[in-house]
Amino acid sequence: MTRTLAPIISKQPFFQGLEERHIAFVAGCARNVRFDEGQVIFREGEAANEFYLIREGLVSVEANVPHKGPMTVQTVSVGEMLGWSWLIPPHNWRFQARTQTATRALAFDGNCLRTKCEEDHDLGYELLKRFSHILTERLEATRVQLLDVYGSSH
């Protein structure tokens, strides 16, 4: 019997409500991955061929800031999605991701999914809606961080 990741994927909040055939499509592009503590998952400028759904652990998203060195701009935790550069040309990572703790994740092949999304626009639209939601949340969070609210008196 062939084991697939479809049952695990369908339970993830990000994929909830997706049609069974689409879950099967997505599962066909997915694999389980593990990273050791301190391991770099991807580096800025490299080809963005995958994205990750964190199942266990904590991952830092880092940017290299001139005169300051690398800074952590965000952390991604259990149930959250890491990486969207696979979706947007030129498909290169804009930041570096490194684990803070040993991490388990589902890795999704970006090329595979992009191809399937082109073939099946219903799947493409569903995934785009879900990623748009995450992008909006992270944009809002970034705006709040930029406000530096703790710098002003409570």
Add this chain to the structure above:
Amino acid sequence: MAQAIEHPVPHGPAPILPQPRRVRRLFEETGDAFTLEIEPDDDGRFLPGQFNMLYVFGVGEVPIYISGNPVAHEPLQHTTRVVGAVTRAMRLLKPGEVIGLRGPFGNHWPLHNLTGRDVVIVAGGIGLAPLRPALYQLLANRDQYRRVVLIYGARTPEDILYWDELERWREKLDLEICVTVDRASVDWRGNVGIVSTLIARAPFDPSNAAALVCGPEVMMRFAVTELQKRGVTSDRTYLSMERNLKCAVGFCGHCQYGPYFICKDGPIFRFDQIETIFGKAEI
């Protein structure tokens, strides 16, 4: 539905007359935040969430939340940041010097109404100061509550208040502490992101939980939104609001907030009391 907040009137017969008190000691918390310890009077009691008006003679008077332990008779602790002339002068006070004190003023976190509930404390920046007495009281009566969760956001790791105490509390099995910072170097081992992102994954039962929230108003807006997404209703969410507190007894009107005076009717409000005016720029 949780009950409304009681309004004690604990201050003495002359609430606008500062009483001279001696500074016991002053210590730095972060780069710009400090805690001032003042000798209590014979009573020395206060309730979690209340504030005192502290008068640096010759400079001015400001409201500062009481940040110490309400269940221990010890010097009154006040934690604040240096934000103006008064707090700048206050930071230079030495042990034995005299400061004027009025208070305590305001209502308090309604902990007695929350027994049997999960209690979620959401604090941002210096907003942890008025919530620390609530944590002391929760821990002193731990068996009366279900899960107790502290979700705390600061600007950077260096801006985290009460670091040693948080580390000690983190070792407790009956208290969940979730800390995040807005930015950090890669040496920081912990969460980076706004405090509301931790609400989504914090371990509490939203159908039973009550939330106590204090921090900058923008942060509280996002926190309330996330709490509501999780299912914590407005009548189980309490916010500590801040406006320009001057007289602290409802005479001057400087702290008017819609139909309320923050000093007299607050500073703590159940969210459904203020939901229609919360976040409005002109109020």
